[in-house]
Amino acid sequence: MATKIVVRGACMEAPRGVRGERGASPDSSHAVPDDRRDAPRRLAERRRWNSPVSALARSSSLPSAILIMLLAGMLLTGLVGCGQASRTSQQHQPSQLGQPSQLGQPSQLGQPGQPIAPIVDPLPSWRAGESKQAILEFVARATDEDGPDFVKPEDRIAVFDNDGTLWAEQPVYVQVVFAIDQVRATAAKHPEWRETEPYASILRGGEDVLRSMSGRQLVALATEVFGGMTTEEYRDAVTAWLSTARHPTTGLRYEEMVYQPMLEVLAHLRANGFRTYIVSGGGFEFVRPLAERVYGIPPEQVLGSIASLRLEQRDGVPILVKGTALEFLNDREAKAIAIERMIGRRPVLAFGNSDGDLAMLEWTSAGAGARLGVLIHHTDAIREWSYDRGSAIGTLDVGLDEAVERGWTVVDMARDWAEVYPIPPSTR
Template sequence: MTSLRSALPLLLLLNLPVLAADPLPSWSEGPSKKQIIEFVQAVTVEGSKDYVNPAERIAVFDNDGTLWTEQPAYFEVLFAFDEVKRLAPRHPEWKTTQPFQAVLENDHQALARSGMDGLLKIIGVTHTGVSTEAFIDNAKNWLKQARHPKTGKPFEQMIYQPMLEMLDYLRSQQFKTYIVSGGDTAFMRAFAEEVYGVPPEQVIGSNFVTRFQLKDGQPQVLRTASLVHNDDGPGKPESIDSVIGRRPILAFGNSDGDLQMLQWTAAGQGKRLMGLVHHTDARREWAYDRNSQVGRLDKALDLAKTQNWTVVDMASEWRRIYPFEPAVQPQVQ
């Protein structure tokens, strides 16, 4: 009878495929996957000319359109609309006051006419005037019951399986992963750790001015109606510099709002990886770029091509979009 000791080498050999498992199984064998893996190997192998100390392995990711779907509208905007409906009984004047009347009546044309000013009014009444803890609770409660208008799935399931794998792969190689997005910081903190494995202190977004106060003898941090930082466009490298204090060596986005973050990452010394998720799959997700009202990708796409940045063709390079979907053969472009 073969002893356990003599069988051990064979067992180790049998386990080799497991140890060498594909870190990005939902990615097809295309240029983006190759570039990502080669980059990670280059900066993590000691003795390599491109080796980067673990403390400096900073990776930053946009959220909307990069880690989860942003169509047919930003999810935080849909949350704000639902919050208006939830709060409406306390504000009977909203029934005849725009843009709140448009939200209550599902009048999309009136909402469009209200423009950015109208949206800011909606964001103001739904995102401020409460403590940070209360706002996060509101967001969590919404996420538990709200459903995506196209798929009927919870919004927390409308996340990109390939990007989840990339986050896990980077962390397994001692990268520190951050979300740097235009969304409200507290809104993203309501789900980022559970959904992406990114803790609250590594979530950076737009912020309102907050005030410490005692309410009924209890300390709280109140969210006021004044926006202190818009974490979009140039606001992204500004917040990275302020909050992280290190220039990333990897950055991923999907729109022109991420351009300056990618430029800031690219300008550092040593090996770098800048990536864009290009929404090219109208069958499984959406196809949009230069003329889109949501997640417009124009200038960043042009620069990516001249600078040899990684541009992920969703249709041809992702075998699976969402975790709840089976893997399929990618489309040939």
């Protein structure tokens, strides 16, 4: 709960040569198409984060001291490059996470030479290129009252998948890891699990059983094991777990594995009057505590899979108790249906990363007027993971072909993102 996430994107323009990658303005980043080979810290990162997808249960082995040194180095690089101190944002001010300065306007990008007015890049973690340009241009067109693609403020709805789009999803969805920890923690109360799959395998430590399960089965598992909790107990459990649990190979807390470039997109959209919604295949109750604190997205703008729920009276006080049944799996066609039911307006912008997001992108793109569909393509085996057509988690197969037909933007994570995760705090 005390973690601070450093916010970048507020760097003022500085003379060339002094300016580093972190605080790069768009023109300077043009000159550095792939800077991952240059900096020593990149080598360190590569050594640290070259984690195979198969390392499902491997726990972090790097001593904390080395991690702190690395992080301090990263932070320092950022400060020097930026030419001024980075702003920090308290977690309890979620709307400031990744919030760029309001001084710059997208239309000023790529127009250097204004000697006084600062030029601010709202997407500093995005390298210059087609993807970044597509996002910035869409926002500029949608907010240009005199242009043909103007979108009225009430129609500025942007929808985002969560797993693999806003944060990492490998080697398995974070919510499933939470469920596995719950299975282990409450096994004593469930002797029947010793005889029932997938519980028996999980309790024996054999998590390979997860690989053979469908998305529906995984979400159903993550639903079932929390049946009987009140909604408040579940929310507290999620928050507590997220504050301590660490990814088995990166050693980061899961909240630290949100994508910095996407935090910047969320902030840039909101600064331009968009409402940002999450449309997740995960349970909405799991995503909400994270969404509000880290993404700055309020609970009513989180759509997800729906578990059964019942209202009970305990000592005359009504409480909501989670059931064990998965009532609505928010995946594929269901995402378009959930958008109709819970938002009631067709989005103008949709971000996804898997074939499970195609219906959402199709539904978004089929509306009249300017639309933007974006697929995050996981191409970065060094800093994150590389997977698409053959992956069990986050399969992106049909989407890669359909993107060409429909004119969707495909983000090449390795090429387009200068950073992947927010800089972890130096005080860890």
